[in-house]
Amino acid sequence: MAIPIPTDRVEVRNRPLERGFNACLLRPSDFASSGPEFEVIGAFNPGVVQTENGIVLLVRVAEQPVERRRGFVGLPRWDPQSQRPVIDWTPQDEVAPVDVRVVRQKRDGLVRLTFISHLRVLYSRDGRTIEGQSGVHLEPGNALEEFGVEDPRITRIGDAYYVTYVAVSRHGVATALASTRDFKQFDRRGLIFCPENKDVALFPERIGGAYYALHRPNGATPFTKPEIWIASSPDLLHWGQHERLLSGGEAWDLGRIGGGAPPIRTKLGWLEIYHGNSKGEAEKNVGTYSGGLLLLEGENPRRVLGRRGQVFVPETDFEREGFVPNVVFPTGVVQNGDKLLVFYGAADTFVGIVEFSLDEILHRVRPQ
Numbered sequence: 581m582a583i584p585i586p587t588d589r590v591e592v593r594n595r596p597l598e599r600g601f602n603a604c605l606l607r608p609s610d611f612a613s614s615g616p617e618f619e620v621i622g623a624f625n626p627g628v629v630q631t632e633n634g635i636v637l638l639v640r641v642a643e644q645p646v647e648r649r650r651g652f653v654g655l656p657r658w659d660p661q662s663q664r665p666v667i668d669w670t671p672q673d674e675v676a677p678v679d680v681r682v683v684r685q686k687r688d689g690l691v692r693l694t695f696i697s698h699l700r701v702l703y704s705r706d707g708r709t710i711e712g713q714s715g716v717h718l719e720p721g722n723a724l725e726e727f728g729v730e731d732p733r734i735t736r737i738g739d740a741y742y743v744t745y746v747a748v749s750r751h752g753v754a755t756a757l758a759s760t761r762d763f764k765q766f767d768r769r770g771l772i773f774c775p776e777n778k779d780v781a782l783f784p785e786r787i788g789g790a791y792y793a794l795h796r797p798n799g800a801t802p803f804t805k806p807e808i809w810i811a812s813s814p815d816l817l818h819w820g821q822h823e824r825l826l827s828g829g830e831a832w833d834l835g836r837i838g839g840g841a842p843p844i845r846t847k848l849g850w851l852e853i854y855h856g857n858s859k860g861e862a863e864k865n866v867g868t869y870s871g872g873l874l875l876l877e878g879e880n881p882r883r884v885l886g887r888r889g890q891v892f893v894p895e896t897d898f899e900r901e902g903f904v905p906n907v908v909f910p911t912g913v914v915q916n917g918d919k920l921l922v923f924y925g926a927a928d929t930f931v932g933i934v935e936f937s938l939d940e941i942l943h944r945v946r947p948q
């Protein structure tokens with residue numbers, strides 16, 4: 581007698597979300613380089629926010645030296661004196677490649693990036709097309725940003741927009757805060773999370789009187805699986821009450837896990853679209869970056885109500901091929917009725933936009 585096979589509900593809930601409108605919105609060739617000695621190799625991981633003047637994107641633009649010197653590798657660095665990027669030409673045999681993004685100096689074991697990033701402001705009315713580049717750049721501004729500023733997330737709180745961004749330097753990878761009202765002038769507020777910490781996303785309102793942030797400490801000692809943490813603050817500058825929120829450790833989020841777009845309020849609680857990376861210890865390449873869903877309690881975001889791993893995976897050519905292949909890295913969400921427009925970095929090279937149904941997302945992530 582045939583035994584009936586139960587419909588595998590778990591499998592259905594884990595399969596990738598259905599993609600609505602999906603496009604490559606920006607590519608490196610859309611951007612002029614900072615100067616003749618540099619070329620743009622990536623425009624990705626955008627901070628995104630809806631404003632009265634349309635959607636604002638703060639795009640990470642990564643550049644490498646144009647020149648190839650035989651026997652040397654050109655390692656860019658921001659020079660605080662000249663306020664420009666400069667290139668340290670380093671003999672090839674003094675460094676060993678870690679991956680395409682990073683080399684290790686043999687003399688001291690320390691790493692350097694093979695590119696340098698800054699941020700540029702762009703506008704879009706509908707999220708599907710870009711109206712224009714405003715010409716405003718957020719460049720590295722101090723010694724703690726000498727290897728670049730990266731991966732912004734934008735949150736509107738009250739009348740102001742708060743940008744958390746990664747500050748990379750010889751002192752490590754940290755997260756800084758800037759605020760703006762017009763995306764023309766930015767007020768730099770300094771580091772809010774010391775090294776090693778990135779993927780900081782601010783909640784858009786106070787909860788129980790406090791501001792909240794997701795963050796991703798990354799200690800050098802491997803006591804833990806990769807983890808996302810949550811902290812609260814009275815003023816957005818001083819953060820405490822740190823707590824672990826969730827850990828990776830499945831095949832898809834073995835290597836890294838981190839907050840993505842700033843959380844949005846839904847009828848079921850806070851929805852967070854986060855990322856995981858599959859890189860195992862032995863792997864030489866960077867691994868695959870995918871998106872997952874997290875639902876946190878509305879009045880207490882320290883409480884996880886639901887979680888759904890790997891529902892957004894690299895599929896299209898522009899997600900599978902580029903500077904770092906097989907990457908989708910969600911960093912911004914705009915709600916448009918029952919649709920969510922998710923902005924993401926693709927292959928560390930492009931900005932992608934994908935539309936998902938909010939209902940489908942909530943159905944997947946809601947507690948059973």
Ligand code: MAN
Nearest residue numbers: 681682693730746748753928
């Ligand atoms: C990792 C990657 C890079 C990034 C550095 C520093 O190597 O995410 O893209 O430049 O960290 O943040």
